[in-house]
Amino acid sequence: KAGVTQTPRYLIKTRGQQVTLSCSPISGHRSVSWYQQTPGQGLQFLFEYFSETQRNKGNFPGRFSGRQFSNSRSEMNVSTLELGDSALYLCASSLMTSGDSEQFFGPGTRLTVL
Amino acid sequence: GENVEQHPSTLSVQEGDSAVIKCTYSDSASNYFPWYKQELGKRPQLIIDIRSNVGEKKDQRIAVTLNKTAKHFSLHITETQPEDSAVYFCAADQNTGNQFYFGTGTSLTVIP
Numbered sequence: 436k437a438g439v440t441q442t443p444r445y446l447i448k449t450r451g452q453q454v455t456l457s458c459s460p461i462s463g464h465r466s467v468s469w470y471q472q473t474p475g476q477g478l479q480f481l482f483e484y485f486s487e488t489q490r491n492k493g494n495f496p497g498r499f500s501g502r503q504f505s506n507s508r509s510e511m512n513v514s515t516l517e518l519g520d521s522a523l524y525l526c527a528s529s530l531m532t533s534g535d536s537e538q539f540f541g542p543g544t545r546l547t548v549l
Numbered sequence: 550g551e552n553v554e555q556h557p558s559t560l561s562v563q564e565g566d567s568a569v570i571k572c573t574y575s576d577s578a579s580n581y582f583p584w585y586k587q588e589l590g591k592r593p594q595l596i597i598d599i600r601s602n603v604g605e606k607k608d609q610r611i612a613v614t615l616n617k618t619a620k621h622f623s624l625h626i627t628e629t630q631p632e633d634s635a636v637y638f639c640a641a642d643q644n645t646g647n648q649f650y651f652g653t654g655t656s657l658t659v660i661p
Binding site: 439466468470476477478479480483485490491493494525527529531536537538539540541542543 | 550581583585591592593594595598638640645647648649650651652653654
């Protein structure tokens, strides 16, 4: 099976712009979670989608949003970009829905905000 | 919400020695504790996990222990090798969906 894929791999944006990142989960996985990884904060949970519904949400401002499509692919959007949004954005998919199972990570999208 | 603390932030060991990384969590509802290894420039990958109904789990040179009463769990790597050098993250999950709370990571360096 193909692993989790994310596009694009690298992005450079300027403050105030908006950005959309895409994640394709492993075939058959219906749960997709998003994380922000920064050197100082580690991996922080953004949100999780299952069957096109957001089930959980982390402590991020409303500028961060996401959605999931019927084929389980997911997108996240960040509006009005700030310098502090520069990070590696990782998505992860899981076969199980209960939360006590492995999440498989994608390679990430490296976002740089200038 | 859950808060996971991880120590140490950096760890250097000689090849062949053991390495221990410790994590504590705050919410007694957490019941799944995975450990991920992230090599430089690569995605995190699961190396071992433990559920709250188990006290210890081993997989070759890697073991994890869980103390539910004290709310802490530890990763033990024996006979370390240079390829064990990476950043290791612990996490906790509350079985409410796939929402992991991660520690801040431990950068392990194995010196040949």
